[in-house]
Amino acid sequence: MDSFLLQIFSGLANGSIYAALGLALVMIYQSTHHINFAQGEMATFATFIAWTLIERGVPYWLAFFLTVGIAFVGGLLVQRIFIKPVERAPVLNNVIVFVGLLVIFNAMSGWIFGQTVKAFNSPFPTTSLVLPQYISGHQLGSLGVTLGVLLVVFLFFKYTPIGLAMRAAAQNPDSASLVGIPVSWMLALGWGLASAIGAVAGIMMAPVVFLDPNMMGGILLYGFAAALLGGIDNPWGAVIGGFIVGVLENILGAYVIGTELKLSVALVLIVGTLTLMPNGLFGRKVVTRV
């Protein structure tokens, strides 16, 4: 029983990171119907920036917030420079640009910071204050940080005028621009936010899986699975999907198929969700008009 609970808790801790990444994907999908294949590599790149800052002696939390800020600006710039020109282009062109970004960010991580695997320290104590037999300090800490991020995002969208404008721009771009909302800039803001959330996910994940240019590859896959399972147009769905996927991954890994096939589990989850229930658990059913 103890080891089962242990798996559940560590699943929840990983799940919170998948949830954050899933949320970042949903944010971009909601406003533009694009799936950002470069989300993981952008997060990795941001994590490298955090690592460099910490190595240079910047205190952890200062480095954390600096990196999140840099990631926000970076995401905004990526949208302005790379995505805007193909905003209305066919899906194929979009996907190719995203793949191009993925490759560029991956190559830049390797080029600037090197291919060697780096240890990334956790700011949290090794033993947890609550339930130390089931959950490690870092797991509890990252769970807390990601939940905090989700809360901030929720409050931002619910109670701030910019959040409202962003929701309007996503839901009905034409009407939104008629009432004076700069829709294109709202999309850019969404990209910045998604990139910042991704950076948090990367920084929280790095102590667990170690930092190298391909760190987020598999994790992005789980982020996709989380977003799809929850319904890709529903932010809350993505969060719940993230936790479900995290727990499922750990339980299957510990008791059923071992850790060697983790990515295949993600593949089955993604293809299964897409074919059997394309709207996910909480997604809206989309009806297309001929």
Added chain:
Amino acid sequence: MHFISTRLIWLVVLAGLFVLPFLLPNFRVFQINLMIVYAIAVLGLNILTGYAGQISLGHGAFYAIGAYAAAILMEHAGFSAYATLPVAAVVCFGAGVLMGFPALRLGGHYLALATFALAMAVPQLLKYKAIAPYTGGVQGIVLSKPNPPFEFRFLGAPLTEDRWLFFVTIAVALPLFLLASNLIKGRIGRAIVAIRDQPIAAGALGVNLAWVKTLTFGLSAAYTGIAGALGAVVIAFVAPDSFTSFLSISLLVGVVVGGLGSIWGALFGAAFIQFVPNVADEISKSAPWAVYGAILIALIYVAPGGVMGAFKKLKSGDAK
């Protein structure tokens, strides 16, 4: 007149192909062999992405399946290298049809996502312990190149294994290219393109959407699988880490560089993914990928038609 000139061009091309491997050092011949292999794979992906409009970021998986099918058949079942090709084609056709079923329901981004997941999962799957006795696990399988059937010297250069394989790859690639070209020009090709451009209208005109889409996926996977098998023969080695998701991305780069929706563009695309990384590699280990990414994005902005698209533009410009 026109007839004679095309025939002449073909003759010159064939003669050139015969002489070429004897003019180059063995290592260059090996690189060209690989380029031809990639050309077949790129063509396979282009049938699906360029003509049928279905995005696959996972064709490296079919390439890997073809390569492993060939390697396992040679290592454990005593197949000759040539006999593995049709088997790899059939196996990959089956795998493609299986992947094609979900693809029927998924359009655009979702299909890209599902195939991306496939590409990510395959290397890990190939390392899986339970099948390691067949796949060789992380180490992979070391093969030996087929010997040339006869001794031969030309221009002072012997017919080595690689030079022999050059003729083998050409003999496989040429019929596949002609087949694809005829298929696309014919009734089926028009149905495929119709589904890409106007799925609803195509359905209303009696094109069986489900069948055509699934079979296109299977055909595309079969082409890429043959390329994989041929690649295993040419390199004489397969290992899980040669088939990462970046292989799938390379193939996509090849398609975009050569030109989406063009048959012979695959040659330019393959030349690009075979030779540009070698040049960029000298700058930094990560440089080839940075160059790939930059070129992908730049092409989409500037010349979405790739090399063949640029040719067409030049041609129509001359006509005016």
